[in-house]
Amino acid sequence: MSHILLYVENLKKYFEIRRGLFGRRRLYVRAVDGVHLTLARGEAISIVGESGCGKTTLGKTILRLYEPTDGRIIFDGNDITNLEWKELKWYRRETGLVQQDPFGALPPFMTVKRILEEPLIIHGFKSKREREERIYKVLERVRLTPIEDFINKYPHMLSGGQQQRLVIARSIILEPKLIVADEPVSMLDASVRIEILKLLQELQKTYNLSIMYITHDLSTTRYFSERIYIMYAAHIVEDADTREILHNPMHPYTRALLNVIPDPDPSNRFIIRDVPAGEPPNLINPPLGCRFHPRCPNIKKGLCDVKEPPRIEVSKDHYVRCWLYG
Amino acid sequence: MDGELLNVLDLIMYYRTLRGEVKAVDGVSFSMRRGETLAIIGESGCGKSSLAKSILRLLPRNVSVYRGKILFNAVNLMELDEDTFNRDIRWTKITYVPQAALNSLNPVIKIGDQMIEPLLLHQKIDKSEALERAAKALRMVGVSDAFLYHYPFELSGGMRQRVIIATSLLTNPELMILDEPTSSLDVLTQANIMNLLKKIKSEVGLSMIFITHDLALSSELADKVAVMYAGKIVELNSAENFYESPKHPYSQKLMESVPTLRRDKKLGFIPGSPPSLLNPPRGCRFAERCPFKFEKCSEDPPTIFLNGDSYVKCWIYGKGLS
Numbered sequence: 150m151s152h153i154l155l156y157v158e159n160l161k162k163y164f165e166i167r168r169g170l171f172g173r174r175r176l177y178v179r180a181v182d183g184v185h186l187t188l189a190r191g192e193a194i195s196i197v198g199e200s201g202c203g204k205t206t207l208g209k210t211i212l213r214l215y216e217p218t219d220g221r222i223i224f225d226g227n228d229i230t231n232l233e234w235k236e237l238k239w240y241r242r243e244t245g246l247v248q249q250d251p252f253g254a255l256p257p258f259m260t261v262k263r264i265l266e267e268p269l270i271i272h273g274f275k276s277k278r279e280r281e282e283r284i285y286k287v288l289e290r291v292r293l294t295p296i297e298d299f300i301n302k303y304p305h306m307l308s309g310g311q312q313q314r315l316v317i318a319r320s321i322i323l324e325p326k327l328i329v330a331d332e333p334v335s336m337l338d339a340s341v342r343i344e345i346l347k348l349l350q351e352l353q354k355t356y357n358l359s360i361m362y363i364t365h366d367l368s369t370t371r372y373f374s375e376r377i378y379i380m381y382a383a384h385i386v387e388d389a390d391t392r393e394i395l396h397n398p399m400h401p402y403t404r405a406l407l408n409v410i411p412d413p414d415p416s417n418r419f420i421i422r423d424v425p426a427g428e429p430p431n432l433i434n435p436p437l438g439c440r441f442h443p444r445c446p447n448i449k450k451g452l453c454d455v456k457e458p459p460r461i462e463v464s465k466d467h468y469v470r471c472w473l474y475g
Numbered sequence: 476m477d478g479e480l481l482n483v484l485d486l487i488m489y490y491r492t493l494r495g496e497v498k499a500v501d502g503v504s505f506s507m508r509r510g511e512t513l514a515i516i517g518e519s520g521c522g523k524s525s526l527a528k529s530i531l532r533l534l535p536r537n538v539s540v541y542r543g544k545i546l547f548n549a550v551n552l553m554e555l556d557e558d559t560f561n562r563d564i565r566w567t568k569i570t571y572v573p574q575a576a577l578n579s580l581n582p583v584i585k586i587g588d589q590m591i592e593p594l595l596l597h598q599k600i601d602k603s604e605a606l607e608r609a610a611k612a613l614r615m616v617g618v619s620d621a622f623l624y625h626y627p628f629e630l631s632g633g634m635r636q637r638v639i640i641a642t643s644l645l646t647n648p649e650l651m652i653l654d655e656p657t658s659s660l661d662v663l664t665q666a667n668i669m670n671l672l673k674k675i676k677s678e679v680g681l682s683m684i685f686i687t688h689d690l691a692l693s694s695e696l697a698d699k700v701a702v703m704y705a706g707k708i709v710e711l712n713s714a715e716n717f718y719e720s721p722k723h724p725y726s727q728k729l730m731e732s733v734p735t736l737r738r739d740k741k742l743g744f745i746p747g748s749p750p751s752l753l754n755p756p757r758g759c760r761f762a763e764r765c766p767f768k769f770e771k772c773s774e775d776p777p778t779i780f781l782n783g784d785s786y787v788k789c790w791i792y793g794k795g796l797s
Contacts, residue, residue: 199661308748338518339688340745343732347744365662368691368734372742395736409666410691412735415714417694418512421673424666428631 154326154359155188155211160220162203162210166433179432180206182383183220185460190326193353193360195370195391197406198380199429204363207380208329211361212244213237225326242272245320247349249332251312255304261293261315262300265322272323283322290355291318291348310341314348321352328352331363346373367410371395379403382430382440385460389467399469401425401445439472447473479549480682481530481650482506486543488529495753496539499525501706503543506784507699509649512676512683514697515708516690516729518749522706523686524574527652530684531565547650566593570643574654580627580635587623590642598646612641616671633664637671644675652684657692669695690733694718702726705749705760712785722787725761759790767791 161184163177180203188194198204209215211222213229222230229240248254255264265284274280285296291314293299304312313333320328330349334342350373353360362374370377371391378388379400387400398404405425411417425444430436436443442453449472458470488500499522507513517523528534530545532552545552552564573579581589590612591605600608610620616637618630627635636656643651653672657665673696675681685696693700700717702710702725710723721727731743747764750756756763762772771790779792 199663310748339690340518340729340732341748343734343742343744344746347742367662368736371736372734406662407736409662410736411695412737413691413694413718413730413733415694415697415718418673418696418698418714421670422666424663424670428633428664429661 151192152190153187154190154192154225155186155361156221156223157184157186157211158221158223160184160207160210160222161218162206162215163218176433179383179435181210182432182435184380184385186378186385186388188327188359188361190359191353191357192376193350193362193374194376194378195362195364195374196378196380197364197367197370199365201429201432202380203383203432204380205331208246208331208361208363212246212329213240214246238272242323243325243327245323245325245328247313247316247320247328247330247333250336251309251316252304254316255312257304260301260303261288261307264304264315265319268319268323287318287322290321290352291315293318308341309337310345313337313345317345317348317352321356321358324356325358327359327361329361329363332365333362334369335364335366342369349373367406368412379406382435383432384440384470385468386441386471387467387469393464393467397467399463399467399474400441400471401447401473402441439470449473478509480507480509480511480547482544482546483530484544484546486526486529486545487540488525488534488538489540490535490537491539492537492753497752498706498755499752500529501752501755503703503706503708504778505701505708505711507682507684510676510680510682511698512685512696513699513701514685514687514693514714515701515703516687516693517703518688520749520752521703522752523703524654526703527571527654527684527686531569531571531652532560533565533571562597566643567597567646568648569650569652570646570648572639572643572651572653572656574658579639582627584626585623586625586627586630586638590623590638590645593642593646608645609641612644613638615644615675616641631664632660633667636660636664636668640668640671640675644679644681648681650682650684652686654686655688656685658687658689665692672696690729691735702729705755706752707760707788709761709789710787712781712787713783716781716785722781722792723761723789724765724767724791728764728766759788 160181162181163179166176166178168174168176184207196204196207210217217230262284266280269280269283288296293314334345349360352358375391377391377394378385381402387403398407409422409424427444430440438454438456439458442448452472458472458475460468460470461474463469463474484504486500486503489496489498503526515523534541587606587609590609594600594605610623613620618634618637657668687693697714700712700714701708702723704725710726721730728745734742745764750760758773759776762768776788776790777793778786778788780786
């Protein structure tokens with residue numbers, strides 16, 4: 150077993166909202182509700198789910214941009230679950246975030262150089278020469294070259310792919326061990342998506358970087374991650390090695406997802422695909438029992454709609470939360 | 476499948492901005508038969524939405540050039556005056572499902588009232604009959620007709636998209652233009668909408684123009700594929716030929732960049748970015764990024780017909796060079 154970098158146990162994040170007269174009723178949006186995951190040094194995993202399933206909240210809670218409601222996050226042997234803001238500074242340096250919308254993530258009034266210098270200044274790189282060396286090195290790594298053409302530009306002068314490379318450069322300039330990439334290519338055109346994903350993969354290998362991809366797109370995960378976690382309504386419903394999950398999906402939700410994703414094929418137009426009826430539940434009042442049961446084609450009445458399924462290891466390192474296997 | 480429904484010939488639409496003239500649609504030709512679905516594939520800014528809107532004469536205010544022929548049932552739409560076009564064609568024979576469909580319902584008007592607007596406006600039908608037709612259309616797309624009396628916020632994204640599709644079916648159109656109809660929907664909802672469109676296609680025999688950036692998704696509907704790059708169609712091909720062996724180098728590279736779920740493949744990407752439509756390069760517009768570029772490419776590539784009305788615009792297939 151390789152070195153475990155990140156260990157997450159029963160992680161929960163609830164957001165409080167107030168309803169009713171003078172906000173006297175307190176309700177909770179359970180965005181992340183008991184998630185387990187592990188990430189080894191140098192490994193890439195994917196969190197796959199539809200919008201509103203809590204995958205972004207999961208990523209941000211792991212980065213401690215949100216305070217966890219319950220559970221534990223162990224990073225490199227340190228419990229970071231309840232660290233105070235001041236103590237978190239070293240953790241910020243060890244982690245990075247790549248956002249979905251690169252243009253929104255870059256300050257429009259700063260040049261490329263200034264954007265990359267900011268984290269270095271915050272983290273106490275006093276020597277100007279050292280800062281510059283780092284900036285040049287990282288720009289070369291993400292191939293924003295020739296560097297002189299880019300270093301004094303503003304974000305709006307770059308193409309979408311170049312902006313995303315700048316966001317990636319910023320996230321790795323402090324040489325972190327973990328990157329959370331939240332839908333890093335969904336705003337980009339098809340022809341540049343693979344370029345960005347290959348760049349991330351290359352950084353993963355060169356720096357022995359651990360990457361957590363958050364995405365709704367199963368087909369890219371196949372090429373860029375070693376393990377997949379399928380998330381539905383704040384739960385991880387299935388997780389296994391990429392090959393295993395694609396060839397042997399167990400959870401009815403995973404099967405439904407795999408079934409509806411088209412590969413380019415002229416015969417697709419003659420097929421009507423099986424799609425589970427209904428919509429994901431709201432997370433304020435999720436259904437009793439398994440959260441997928443109202444849509445599930447394999448429901449066991451009296452069990453699935455009553456009791457929450459446990460996390461079951463169906464084969465080595467393949468976990469499913471489903472009563473079909475309990 | 477009887478005969479030609481739409482024939483677009485050398486369509487041009489430019490518009491003027493402070494920085495110059497944008498050549499959004501630059502000499503586009505294609506034809507479709509009745510009952511056929513054409514997918515127009517291209518990346519953002521290639522002019523695919525402009526092309527759709529040009530067919531419906533939904534032009535930007537700063538349009539500077541708008542010419543070419545649009546033969547619809549053998550009538551040249553370019554020659555119709557605005558009133559006739561509005562009465563007989565736009566949102567009657569040809570309907571449009573816009574890209575931001577989720578936001579195209581008015582939040583303060585009940586679903587039924589906005590659905591029947593085109594009927595009242597374009598076809599002068601009385602309200603109760605119009606509501607009845609709306610109810611029928613809703614049932615057809617799998618939404619309960621009780622929603623006629625609800626407001627848009629009470630519906631989920633997928634249901635709102637269904638309402639828009641139902642609305643666009645109300646006038647018994649012959650052609651439906653769908654501009655990225657599922658781009659903001661979830662995977663399962665998207666599959667649901669695709670099923671619905673397939674059903675409409677086979678049951679109603681409607682022709683569709685399906686605009687998308689998603690090559691894999693396009694194969695869910697397309698009988699025929701047009702690949703657009705920098706304001707031009709670079710390849711027009713049947714679905715069978717296109718998804719198995721695309722011809723234009725751009726189509727080939729684009730196909731390489733589509734990750735597949737079921738089989739392994741070597742993924743590729745296209746370095747660089749598309750040229751600006753303000754000042755597109757002379758000759759082939761893809762040349763700068765093309766791995767097969769040679770001297771000829773600095774001249775405008777010829778249209779090489781493959782079989783039937785399929786064509787590719789590329790010098791590789793030029794006379795005596797293949």
